[in-house]
Amino acid sequence: MMIKAEGAGAITGNADRLRDDLADYIKSWGMFRTPQVEAAFRTVPRHLFLPGVALDVAYGRKPVVTRRAADGTSVSSASSPKLVAAMLEQLAVEPGQRVLEIGAATGINAALLAELVGPTGGVVTIELDDDLAAGAAESLEAAGYPQVEVVCGDGALGVPNRAPYDRIIVTAEAWDLVPAWWDQLTVGGRLVVPLRLHGSGLTRAIAFDLHQPDHMISTSAVVCGFVPMRGLAEHAEQHVRLADDVVLKVDVDDLPDDTALARTLTHPGQEHWPGIHVRHDEPAEHLDLWLVTTAAHRFGRLSVGQQARTTGLANPAMRWGGAALYDGGTLTYIVTCDIDDDTLELGIVAHGPDSVKLAGHTTDLLHRWDRERPSRPVITACRTDTNPGANTAETRIVRPHTAVTVTW
Template sequence: MTNDTMGTSRLDPAQLRAGLVDYIRRRGTFRTPQVERAFLAVPRHLFLGGVDLATAYAPQIVITKRAPDGSAISSASHPNLVATQLEDLDVHPGHRVLEIGAATGINAALIAEVAGDAGRVVTIEIDEDLTAGARAALARAGYRNVEVICGDGAAGYPAGAPYDRIIVTAKAWDIPSPWWEQLAPGGRIVVPLRLHGSGLTRSIAFDLDSSGRMVSSHARVCGFVPMRGSAAHGDHITQLSPDVVLKLDARDPHDDDLLTQALTHPAHEHWTGLRVRDDEPVEHLDLWLATSASRFGRLAVTTAARDSGLINPARRWAGACLYDGGTIAYIAVRPCSEDVNELGVIAHGPDSVKLAASLSDLLHQWDNDRPSQPIITAHPAGTPGEELAPGMLIIRPATRVTISW
């Protein structure tokens, strides 16, 4: 569905909503009739007054606020991702729900539809102008059981606690203590959690169990603007060329001066013979690699860099790569047929042959099991080591996260 194909019904919001719902349904995202009905009910255009009707109901992200440098700091997320998170949240009628990141107010309206008249939704936004806009839009659309608060989402909203569900609509570096404290026993939080300093993020549905830890039911590839306020956390970026940056974990050993010379070395290609189909559940290969190798990073590459032949990492895994000294090696693909690709490794740098071989070995190791879903467990900070679940350990100020396969 495109703006052009929706143009004939551009003046009929109900038909546009039906068209958007049909798009999400064809993607297989809806799993419950309640969420589908919510999407049919919420008048998105009342929350997106700055865009035309076709754009308001198009399957795309709508940026609603930018920082002075032009980067997006607030948006209406892609409707299919919104539907995915809402299904994962598993809201029931009468639930009390806390949303971190009100943005336009669309999410809060959808949650309110599912929670029903007996439910209560609290949504928090850090900027006063966005708070006022969301509050006005929700009132305009008739959602009276939503309370809009201006504040730092990392603090939650204790006055409305405990919450049966918490949903976070911005990329989080940690699960702050107030979220732990305000989630009801047996409750669920859906949070886009950064699992690596390179920015690698998954939207995770965590259930709070009786032992006081949170265990994931699943993790999904996603993209969100980062949290601001006290929970903000920056990326470490190394500029490899005007059109290529390497994102890495600042705590890992790295030499920026050496890395900036990597692309001056010719490419060394190694094709593994491993094949992946377009419909295979292999979206977590990059996360598996981050948990299995040291010095993992992600390459952000412009179209110009790809078109020039300088560098062409696989888009499917967001530029997943390894680095060592002044050498980088990244996952690449080449077509075998219409819906099958071969995995390869392309390396640049003085030790390209060695690093390419290391990454190739890891890909073969991954291929033996092809794990489809990680098991992610979050523990409160201070949990003794012997009580942590097995797996790679990620230490954050308020949380200890383990990832296993």
């Protein structure tokens, strides 16, 4: 009996069905706010940008890593479709606009942008590695988007000979808002960028509107995680190992005592449950950012493997990325327990020689958060190289080119 190979028509049909299924999933989460972004997701053939990847993976709900470094970390990927949709809604592209994308990767996002700007607009996308740039250009051509201009270069420099742009979107984690992005965005334009707001890796996809040449104000902020930028805008992270399966990510500017922190988990953990309840559907995703901007003690994020969680060594709440506070060799971190299907309770676990004191401080902070329930940060960015006065006492985050203030 002969088995007939699956033909191109069947593959196309399966891809169409899977593409609609993915769009339905994103819609069920409320990520589509405009029909234009939804239509783009139902149109762009993702599988043509992911050669060699199975259809169900190409149209899956998770990121697809397309290149890894020698140590196994992701260098390039197709981002989570749900997050891509959220950022495109943040970008609010209009037909006829000119858009610059920093980080072409597979080219999928550039194709979505091409759908949004339409035949009268323009999309330029830049990629650091020449082979990735070439692959994105080839896929864009094959998928029917030859009008997208793919440039091989450092995204920190932008593409000045095609500027100005009405919209700029960055698809890699950035440490700073570099001068090229300020210079190449039109006043009144919008920049959407996954900006690392703390050295521990706490990142938000922020939609900034450029109100003046040296002043931006956010319209929204979305929790996200991205591969860090490489090239001129690259920035190293600092990690402190607390156990074989537990790492505390910190900000090097906080001058952490690595030796003292490394002994933290040798002290028994003390649980504290202050009676604070949070609904699963409640807009509480920025609790960790609120702690960064409010707490007097240093902030960090615990990265814990499954073995450490299973043994009970450390089991921080994943909802807030392992949010923790530390002082010397004492550490507190947020934990949760389910009250029912709709609600969880916030608690903390404290380790270290001064655990009673730090636990009390952290509990007081959580009670304050519970009273205020801040849900939407307003993030202001000022360009420091043209406005030295932007670095004021109110500024919580200062980078080489940008001073950022977060208010609630």
